[in-house]
Amino acid sequence: MKTIAIGVGENENIIQACHIFKEKHPKTELKLIYRDEDLVKAVLDDKIDGVIRGSLPASNIMKELKEHYPKLSRATYVHGDEYEFLLSPVGIDEGNTIEEKYDIAMNCAEFLKKVDKKPKIAVLAEGREDDFGRGSEVSNSIKDAKKLTRMIEETHEDVTNYFILIEKAINDHCNVIIAPNGRVGNIIFRTLVLLSSWPSYGAVTFGIDRTYIDTSRDQSIEGYVRSLTLANDLAEDK
Structure with a gap:
């Protein structure tokens, strides 16, 4: 079973997107993350197959990730x-x-x-x-x-x-x-x-040996579903 972690911030569209995605992909486990530092830990966790920023703010997360992956781009x-x-x-x-x-x-x-x-x-x-x-x-x-x-x-x-x-x-x-x-x-x-x-x-992230999809905090429910689908597909193919 694959595990996809996703950040939950102020835009609750991400919660509804998770419900819709789960109906179509019941074998993929979703892990909801509520803090920037925990999302970074999820990216570095070998037990997690893919991570999506969701509706958490980008600045701190990208800064932390670039300490581990200096050539990060998206x-x-x-x-x-x-x-x-x-x-x-x-x-x-x-x-x-x-x-x-x-x-x-x-x-x-x-x-x-x-x-x-x-x-x-x-x-x-x-x-x-x-x-x-x-x-x-x-x-x-x-x-x-x-x-x-x-x-x-x-x-x-x-x-x-x-x-x-x-x-x-x-x-x-x-x-x-x-x-x-x-x-x-x-x-x-x-x-x-x-x-x-x-x-x-969402944004495909390069310069990293993990599946990480960067998303806008203002995305729609359908947009977050697409990001979940992309992360799931990339985790399948990695």
């Missing part, structure tokens, strides 16, 4: 009407350097290969190419996106710099979308998932 697994993709960085303090975003892109590509999908990577910037010069932040973002695209091209042929045109990247069915930084990625996530109701399975 990518939100979004499923649109016609296709699915990984979006990263999504943490507001993540993806601040080209090197961080490169590692994230490589982790996303490797994950997709493991689930028998061919990576198609989109790199984003904070402006169009011809917006260069319209402020230092925009110009630096455009320069970084170009450099990141060149770095990824050395190992992956299917990568395109879409600059700010995320709608084109989605229309082209890219299955890895690299945001300019975690703040922009977080806004994209909230716009697509929490506002426009695109289904999300």
Whole structure:
């Protein structure tokens, strides 16, 4: 029997999600966690097959986990009407350097290969190419996106710099979308998932030898059910 631990905070949608999940997966044991430190212990516990942040706050948990796994990163697994993709960085303090975003892109590509999908990577910037010069932040973002695209091209042929045109990247069915930084990625996530109701399975976590799914504190019941299902499936395949 598998054991999945899940954090319970102020959003009680997680409790209802657990009831729905348990009806479909009676052989999976669910362990409810109510404190940040206990969730970290669950991640490190070999007897637990998968952990979901649920509705506990992320900052303390990620800080503690990074002490054990310094190269920790995550990518939100979004499923649109016609296709699915990984979006990263999504943490507001993540993806601040080209090197961080490169590692994230490589982790996303490797994950997709493991689930028998061919990576198609989109790199984003904070402006169009011809917006260069319209402020230092925009110009630096455009320069970084170009450099990141060149770095990824050395190992992956299917990568395109879409600059700010995320709608084109989605229309082209890219299955890895690299945001300019975690703040922009977080806004994209909230716009697509929490506002426009695109289904999300939570964030797959890389740089860790455990199954850990990071979730929003504001997720719906259906969203938490999807995260439970993903953790259960990944624990099955690990």
